[in-house]
Amino acid sequence: MPLPPLDDEPDGERLQKVLARAGIGSRRVCEELIADGKVTVNGVAAVLGRRVDPEADRIEVDGVPLSVREGLVYYLLNKPAAVVTTASDPEGRRTVVELVPDEPRVYPVGRLDYETEGLLILTNDGDLTHRLTHPSFGVEKEYLAEVTGTPSRGVLRMLREGVELDDGPTAPAKASLQPPNHLTLTIHEGRNRQVRRMCDAVGHPVVRLVRTRIGPIVDRTLKPGEWRDLTPAEVRALETQVAGAAKASERAERKAAGAARHAADEE
Ligand code: URA
Numbered sequence: 001m002p003l004p005p006l007d008d009e010p011d012g013e014r015l016q017k018v019l020a021r022a023g024i025g026s027r028r029v030c031e032e033l034i035a036d037g038k039v040t041v042n043g044v045a046a047v048l049g050r051r052v053d054p055e056a057d058r059i060e061v062d063g064v065p066l067s068v069r070e071g072l073v074y075y076l077l078n079k080p081a082a083v084v085t086t087a088s089d090p091e092g093r094r095t096v097v098e099l100v101p102d103e104p105r106v107y108p109v110g111r112l113d114y115e116t117e118g119l120l121i122l123t124n125d126g127d128l129t130h131r132l133t134h135p136s137f138g139v140e141k142e143y144l145a146e147v148t149g150t151p152s153r154g155v156l157r158m159l160r161e162g163v164e165l166d167d168g169p170t171a172p173a174k175a176s177l178q179p180p181n182h183l184t185l186t187i188h189e190g191r192n193r194q195v196r197r198m199c200d201a202v203g204h205p206v207v208r209l210v211r212t213r214i215g216p217i218v219d220r221t222l223k224p225g226e227w228r229d230l231t232p233a234e235v236r237a238l239e240t241q242v243a244g245a246a247k248a249s250e251r252a253e254r255k256a257a258g259a260a261r262h263a264a265d266e267e
Pocket of ligand 1: 116193209
């Protein structure tokens with residue numbers, strides 16, 4: 001009877017092959033990661049020789065899930081001005097999904113205003129979309145804002161400390177000025193028209209707004225209207241950011257629960 005091929009069903013694929021395909025490193029590097037106990041499958045440290053079903057098994061490297069599910073796509077678009085960040089527009093305006101391939105169907109991760117330009121991720125990975133857009137994960141976004149007038153040092157301080165908006169104060173932002181009128185602002189809240197409203201609130205309305213970074217993702221070569229696939233390393237870097245944020249928020253929750261128990265014990 002012929003022997004079954006090495007990497008075939010029913011036992012799944014070799015873990016190092018799956019890791020290498022996901023862009024973690026060469027098979028050799030992936031074998032070392034497994035041997036070092038850095039890879040878990042369904043929560044259990046994997047051993048060399050482990051076979052997996054990448055569709056069904058939850059594989060993590062250093063606690064960060066692997067983005068290898070088949071059929072998932074991740075595009076980075078440089079959104080031009082005068083394009084809406086929705087899947088369809090009742091007013092018939094151009095939409096961001098018209099700028100990337102039709103199939104598979106993808107959705108924008110968060111939104112940029114009609115007139116805002118710059119980096120936007122589109123994907124069919126709903127799980128990552130949720131984690132990237134949820135405020136509790138606090139992924140940083142950096143914007144370059146051309147504003148009217150020249151913001152003073154006092155204005156920069158106000159932006160850094162947080163400004164009062166009609167839906168509440170903003171969290172502290174990073175703010176710097178390239179004189180005379182270009183502000184770099186880094187925020188992690190993602191409230192509606194937040195940068196424009198922050199600049200209005202300090203008396204320097206935005207003339208032009210460009211998003212230049214989403215967490216670890218930057219690209220200075222992509223022209224307006226152009227898109228490219230995120231690399232596996234970039235997808236992983238995004239996963240790492242949200243995994244780190246999730247752990248930090250779990251720690252904060254545990255600390256708060258501990259403090260509440262402590263307070264109850266003392267009563
Ligand atoms: N802040 C804004 O004001 N507009 C955007 O499009 C993004 C952030």
